[in-house]
Amino acid sequence: MTRILSNFAEISANYNLALVDLWGCVHNGQAIYRAAEAALQGFRKAGGCVVLVTNSPRPTIGVQAQLDGMGLARDAYDGIATSGDAAQAGMLMGAVGRRVWHLGPEKDDGFFTSLPDWAKDQPPIERVPFDEAEGIVCTGLFDETTEAPEDYRGRFLSAKARELKLLCANPDIIVDYGDTRVYCAGALAQLYDQMGGESFYFGKPHPPIYDLARRVATATGLKFSEERTIAIGDGIATDVKGGMGEGVDTLFITGGLAAAEFGTDVESPDPALLYKWIAQQAIQPTFSIGRLR
Template identity: 60%
Template sequence: MTRIVPSLSQISLNYDAVFCDLWGCLHNGKAAYPAAVAALQEYRRSGGRVVLMTNAPRPNQYVIAQLDRMGVPRDAWDMVVSSGDAAQEAMLDGAVGRKVWHVGLSKDDGFFEDIPPQWADAPAVTRVPLDEAEGVVVTGPFDEVNEAPEDYRSRFLQARERGLKLLCANPDVVVDMGETRIYCAGALAEFYEELGGTSLYFGKPHPPIYERAKRLLNLPETARFLAIGDGINTDVRGAQQEGIDCLFVTGGLAADNFGADVENPEPQRLEEWLASHTLSPEFSIGRLR
């Protein structure tokens, strides 16, 4: 049974570091949540380390720039680890070949163009039309406001018939951009698998992003971690698979399931919903604060 807590400070002193999701926990895609920022600042002042762990399909410097534009102060976090970081490493290592068909927007060009120094001498990865590709890289839909996975059926069937693997730079299925819900790369990757294709994932809930965060933190093996997030199949499932505790933010993606008061989820409705997903985070909270 999950324990509903009033604030992060109620439990945070039991942990050396937190892996905090961004979208739905720290911001809504347009503006930061002041209470969440204050909670992370307080935790850092107490000696804890904060890793902002996001399934954004871009290298972390682009995520940091977005946080700066939203006014998230840098004393609220220690480092940012993105799905884009882990997926980019796999792409540069040749996971889906050197000629790839890119599904995504121009805002994700840095995934291909901003090459980390350690990969400077690696063979180039070039973007080509689908009929010339050795693999597929998905950072999101071409039109994230209007498109759905079904719109990719014919092209994905072509890719599947050619045996192309799909590298998913963002395992999230949907996110809320303010009041608008949009599909992410994870929805397209799942659809490709439904059509019989092979998709590779590197963000939450898959191990590479957690391994990267722990490596960069360089804490003792006895360090205790807490995952914070609103995604049941990314944040909560990922924490469970990693054997770390989780604080589930109910006021994010799944807010409509827990009653009218976003700040205070109804315990019975929360337990029933978690049971339907066969997952039980150690802690839950309406909004991160």
């Protein structure tokens, strides 16, 4: 049975690596959760390594700038692994062709322009209009504030008829931006799959981003072991499922995406509601906590 914690320090000594989600765990898209920041700082001071593992479609440099802008202390983490990094590598290797249609907002242009050094040895990726594309690179909706996945059904019918493959740079379905819930690239890829199209995923809960996170961690000198690693996040189908798939313990943050399911106090989930909900998901976290602290 999932053990409900009061704070991360109750179990943190059992681990030397924490793979920590960002949105809904460390921040809400607008502000840092200072208790979470302090918990990560404490873990690192005790000798732990923190890798922030996010399904953001942006490469690390973009996520780093976002975190700096929100004021997350640099001593709260050792490195960052993003779905954008993992998906970008897939794109550069030609996963969906080299002439691609970008489905996503202008703010994600860095996915195509902030390239790793090794990209110079790869044939170039060209962004082209939809009618000229060999494949689709999806970083999100064009306008997440006004659109929904169903708005893209017509375009996806055409893409399916042309047998275009879709590279999903962010497998998240939804995210809370402050108090506003918006759709992510994963919702579009999910619709395309349901329509009979083919999508490729690189972020949580899929293996590529965990391979990247391990490499980020070992670059700090850490000797990786599953037994000493914990995955932390508010996505039961991403953070928890992904961590379980990697054979590591998991800490489910109940005060994130699913907070409304567990009572009125986001800091203290109702145990009866929590256990009932977990049973319905058929995904069993090792631990849970209202908010990371």
